[in-house]
Amino acid sequence: xxxxDFEIIGRALPYLAGGLRYTFQLTLxxxxxxxxxxxxxxxxxLSSFKPLALAAAGYVNLMRSIPLLLVIFWFYFMxxxxxxxxxxxxxxxQIGAERSAYITFxxxxxxxxxxxxxxxxxxxxxxxxxxxxxxxLNYWQVMGKIVLPQAFRNMxxxxxxxxxxxxxxxxxxxxxNVTDFVGAAVKVAQRDSRVVEMYLFVAVVYFVLCFALxxxxxxxxxxxxxxx
Amino acid sequence: MKLDIFLQQVPDGDGTWWQSLASGLQxxxxxxxxxxxxxxxxxxxVGVARTTDKRWLTRLGDTYVELFRNIPLLVQFFLWYFxxxxxIPSVKVWVTTLDPTQHQLVTAIVCLGFFTSARIAEQVRSGxxxxxxxxxxxxxxxxxxxxxxxRFVLLPMAYRIIIPPLTSELMNLIKNTAVAYSIGLTELFxxxxxxxxxxxxxxxxxxxxxxxxxxISMAANRVMAFIERRVAVPGYIAGSH
Numbered sequence: 346x347x348x349x350d351f352e353i354i355g356r357a358l359p360y361l362a363g364g365l366r367y368t369f370q371l372t373l374x375x376x377x378x379x380x381x382x383x384x385x386x387x388x389x390x391l392s393s394f395k396p397l398a399l400a401a402a403g404y405v406n407l408m409r410s411i412p413l414l415l416v417i418f419w420f421y422f423m424x425x426x427x428x429x430x431x432x433x434x435x436x437x438x439q440i441g442a443e444r445s446a447y448i449t450f451x452x453x454x455x456x457x458x459x460x461x462x463x464x465x466x467x468x469x470x471x472x473x474x475x476x477x478x479x480x481x482l483n484y485w486q487v488m489g490k491i492v493l494p495q496a497f498r499n500m501x502x503x504x505x506x507x508x509x510x511x512x513x514x515x516x517x518x519x520x521x522n523v524t525d526f527v528g529a530a531v532k533v534a535q536r537d538s539r540v541v542e543m544y545l546f547v548a549v550v551y552f553v554l555c556f557a558l559x560x561x562x563x564x565x566x567x568x569x570x571x572x573x
Numbered sequence: 574m575k576l577d578i579f580l581q582q583v584p585d586g587d588g589t590w591w592q593s594l595a596s597g598l599q600x601x602x603x604x605x606x607x608x609x610x611x612x613x614x615x616x617x618x619v620g621v622a623r624t625t626d627k628r629w630l631t632r633l634g635d636t637y638v639e640l641f642r643n644i645p646l647l648v649q650f651f652l653w654y655f656x657x658x659x660x661i662p663s664v665k666v667w668v669t670t671l672d673p674t675q676h677q678l679v680t681a682i683v684c685l686g687f688f689t690s691a692r693i694a695e696q697v698r699s700g701x702x703x704x705x706x707x708x709x710x711x712x713x714x715x716x717x718x719x720x721x722x723x724r725f726v727l728l729p730m731a732y733r734i735i736i737p738p739l740t741s742e743l744m745n746l747i748k749n750t751a752v753a754y755s756i757g758l759t760e761l762f763x764x765x766x767x768x769x770x771x772x773x774x775x776x777x778x779x780x781x782x783x784x785x786x787x788x789i790s791m792a793a794n795r796v797m798a799f800i801e802r803r804v805a806v807p808g809y810i811a812g813s814h
Contacts, residue, residue: 376734410790412751414762419783422775487723503763513645520755522646527647541659544651550646 350539357533364529367443371492371515373449377529383458386442388488390463401459404438408456414517420449421521428542428570442521448472454511465496502566513551526550578774579781590778597764598785601750604681604760609746611686612693619690620697621723634694641691646684646752653684654756667704673757681753681760689746700731729777733804740797744790762783 354361396450407418425437425446432438450497469492479485497504519528527547579591579646586593641649654677658665696771706728712722751762765782769775 407783407787410748411786412748412762414754415765415782415786418766418769422769422779463732493726513643515646516645517752527645540651540655544648544656547647548652548656551645551648552640552643556639557789559643 349542351542351546352535352541353533353539357529357537357543360533361526361529364524364526365489367524368512368515368526371446371450371518372512374447375454375511376504378447378451379454379458379511380504384462386455386459386494387466390459391466405456408453409460413453413514414520416453417446417485417517417521420452421445424448428512441524442518446515446518446521446523450511450515453498454507455506457507458504461500461507462496465500466492468499469495488538498569501569502562504563505562506521506559509555512558513555514527516551575647578772578777581772584771593768593787594761594778594781597759597761598789600678600758600760601747601762602789604678604750604753604758605727605743605747606683607682608685608750609743610631611682612689612746615686615690616693617697617728619694620701621728623694623698624701625719634698638694641688644662646749647755649688650680650684650752650755652785654680670799674759676757677753677756680756681737681750685746685749685753689742689750692742693739696735698744700735701727703734704730720796730806733801733806736797736801736804740801741795743797745787747793748786755762774814 381460384399386405389397390405392398392401421442422438424536428434428440429437473489473491473495482490515525518525519531522528524532530543530547536539579594580589580752582588583590583593587595589654619634619637622630623638658668660753661785671679708726709722713719713724717725750760753760754763754766757763761782765778768778
């Protein structure tokens with residue numbers, strides 16, 4: 346350990362903090378958007394209108410059977426082309442990897458949150474929805490006022506655990522040269538050729554954050570469990 | 574979309590783009606297979622350790638799982654590829670005797686093996702703990718030692734119960750091999766990107782890779798379903814005949 350120089354980390358700290366902020370932002374946006382979009386997908390999967398249910402199931406299964414890295418690159422290269430055909434612009438708009446990652450992760454995580462929310466919706470006794478319809482509520486009222494609040498509460502620990510996995514998965518955007526936490530570390534490590542110190546530091550930071558977050562989720566799980 | 578691109582020659586390479594993707598697929602499958610064997614063996618050991626009555630063994634197993642679960646896979650690749658040889662001189666000496674491809678291959682297998690083993694350990698532990706306590710006691714009552722009880726009573730049942738979650742772990746492992754692209758291993762995703770980069774036919778390259786990944790996921794799924802049916806204990810697991 347004699348020739349290790351950990352002062353390098355102190356000097357690079359502001360830059361690394363900027364990367365970590367992007368990682369948190371992307372995680373937050375993807376988790377929020379993913380839960381919203383995933384809930385809609387789950388409702389579509391449970392729909393009695395077969396084509397809708399099939400389309401939603403196809404989307405979810407496709408996203409779940411290919412590597413995230415491939416999804417990230419798909420969106421990065423195909424989004425400009427898609428936007429061009431949507432807007433009818435002359436040239437493909439340049440949106441950049443930083444911004445395309447937001448859409449990528451929302452779309453990708455939606456598939457995983459969909460499966461969690463589907464289990465959550467199915468965990469609510471059918472009689473509850475039936476009672477809602479008997480009172481004259483429509484589908485959206487039954488879902489919004491009766492089923493989803495309970496499903497969301499039951500699934501909250503799993504949704505949060507999935508968000509911690511998402512927080513780790515965000516690191517893959519660094520392979521598109523995005524300056525997330527890992528991306529920032531890679532750039533500093535290469536510039537100063539201090540690879541060992543930088544990657545050790547990144548691993549320790551991730552470990553401490555994820556360990557603390559999962560411990561918090563475990564405590565939350567005990568606290569919010571509904572006594573039946 | 575023109576499919577003839579797959580039959581065009583790779584510049585500076587031998588063979589067509591299709592053959593290039595196929596060779597990437599071979600690396601993907603090789604890494605997945607060897608990492609799976611390593612993960613299964615290690616994960617079983619750690620999973621069993623977490624269910625014994627020795628406190629220190631349980632703690633050690635828990636720490637092992639937390640360690641590999643709370644660091645992103647990409648960072649774990651960097652740790653094995655750059656940090657471990659940088660910190661341990663004997664590893665560095667050994668690594669310099671390897672050619673780059675061998676170094677990447679060994680790193681990918683070791684990294685994915687440890688990463689997946691922590692997840693398998695978690696499944697093995699929950700499988701053993703899902704068994705009725707009477708099973709373990711019955712083993713001891715007929716005079717089996719602890720090792721024999723695990724070998725002949727607990728593990729044969731636990732493995733059967735956890736086949737469905739193990740199936741998803743195998744599929745995750747196959748998908749995770751794509752991250753080996755980050756250290757330059759020429760697996761399927763590496764070849765896909767290379768094809769996109771050199772021909773600008775990203776759509777065709779990514780579509781081909783998507784199809785291949787779907788096919789191998791489905792194949793792995795079928796194989797595990799076959800094993801599940803073959804080893805099912807009649808009347809024990811719901812839905813099996």
